[in-house]
Amino acid sequence: AIVNLIGCSSGEKVKAIVPVKSFEEDRFLFLVTTKGIVKRMKLSDFSHPRKNGIIYSRLDDDETIEDVKVTGGNDSIIIVTRKGQAIHFVESEVRVMGRTAHGIRGIRLDKDDLVVGMVVAKRGDTLLVITEKGFGKRTDIDAYRKTHRGGKGVIAIKTNENRGNVVAIKDVHDNHELIFVTRIGQVVRMKASEIKTIGRNTQGVRIVRLKEDDSIIDVEKITP
Known part of the structure; x- marks a missing residue:
């Protein structure tokens, strides 16, 4: 297991x-x-790894x-929350920090909201947003206008009790394939081109049909 290779502490999990x-x-x-909270660090700060790892953020x-x-210095960042809010800004708005710094606000959250994903946005791609009940959509990246970090953002998808909260996002284009994983162990594979590209401020459509007691927990993209 990966945790045995990198010496994770008890209760710690690999996130990326x-x-x-x-x-x-x-x-x-x-x-x-x-x-x-967002943070930007030089990649070169991690060029000398240690057996038990190094601290890269204070939480x-x-x-x-x-x-x-991994970013190139002037990339565009999109962050999406569980309640379907999204913010789009340029990474250079976040100054380069040391490994022990906490970071600064990237998106302002409502009290019961959490961040569920981030992509490095590229023109020509679409943003896939998927909810726990199998609903979702693709929207052109350009539909998410750039603002400044720290705001509440705009609606990426309308969530409600029937459709569930957002569980995952991916930057995709028509050549990608997608694998949806459900809570009870089902795997659904489809082409990104099968999902219609629609407007930003919408509810989306059913992408994966689930059993009554099942839900989506993650989605991965396969690059051709």
Whole structure:
């Protein structure tokens, strides 16, 4: 198991694996926490690993890392929350910090909301948003206008009790394939092109038909 290779503490979980070929000075690790805090660090700060790992962020007691991406210094970031809010801003709005810094606010959350995902947005791609009840949609990246970090963002998908909260997001194009994983162990595979691209401020459509007691827990994309 991976946890045995990297020496995780009791109760600690691996949240992301980021493939890196080299540690260039002009590349960065960009992270977001469940509470909407973002942080940008030089990738080169991680070029000398230790057996038990190194601290790369200071977290509050009720806070965990949600996602980590490698960025190029001026990339566009989209963060989406469980209640369907999304914010789009340029990574350079977040200054480069040391590994022990806590970070700054990336998105302002309502009291009962949490961040569920982040993508590095590229023009021409679409943003896939999927809810726990199997509803979702693809929307052109350009539909998410760029603002400044720290705001509440805009609606990515309308959530309610019947459709469930957002559980995952992915940046996809027509050539991608998608694998949806459910709570009871079902796996559904489909082409991204099978999901219609629609407007941002909408409820979406049923993408995966689930049994009554089942729910989506994650989605992965397969790059051709």
